[in-house]
Amino acid sequence: MNPKLAHLKQVYDELARKQLKVGFFENAKYPDGTPIAYVAAIQELGYPEGGIPPRPFMRPAMSENQAKYGNLLSRAAQAAIKGDISVSDGLVQVGSVAAGDIKRAIQAVATPPLKDSTVAARAGRHSKGKATNKPLVDTGQMLQAVTFAVEDK
Numbered sequence: 001m002n003p004k005l006a007h008l009k010q011v012y013d014e015l016a017r018k019q020l021k022v023g024f025f026e027n028a029k030y031p032d033g034t035p036i037a038y039v040a041a042i043q044e045l046g047y048p049e050g051g052i053p054p055r056p057f058m059r060p061a062m063s064e065n066q067a068k069y070g071n072l073l074s075r076a077a078q079a080a081i082k083g084d085i086s087v088s089d090g091l092v093q094v095g096s097v098a099a100g101d102i103k104r105a106i107q108a109v110a111t112p113p114l115k116d117s118t119v120a121a122r123a124g125r126h127s128k129g130k131a132t133n134k135p136l137v138d139t140g141q142m143l144q145a146v147t148f149a150v151e152d153k
């Protein structure tokens with residue numbers, strides 16, 4: 001087999017074996033043991049029975065940047081074909097960008113505003129009695145938990 005064709009097949013096969021996951025993983029938990037992914041899902045989708053409105057951040061981040069991710073993946077594949085980067089390293093670069101986009105989306109959520117009771121509950125948890133009234137940002141743990149992983153399928 002032609003060496004260039006063999007390398008192209010190798011890159012293609014590696015791409016087919018890998019997957020990129022971005023978001024919140026099983027090991028990320030709040031101090032009380034609550035999974036951060038669980039809380040993030042409630043915030044993303046809302047929980048009407050509990051009086052929590054949706055504050056989407058993940059879906060908007062992914063849909064608004066879909067073309068950018070496609071371009072980054074294409075460039076990573078081309079670089080892997082040239083031998084400039086491994087497929088895994090290319091996916092790591094894309095994952096880093098996507099995680100950053102989700103973090104920015106979390107920080108950008110401003111509506112709907114928090115209820116006064118939520119702001120008061122937050123203030124009670126903080127040592128100086130001060131808390132932010134910014135949705136999705138209290139301790140910063142959810143923001144810090146956004147990550148990515150490149151895994152075999």
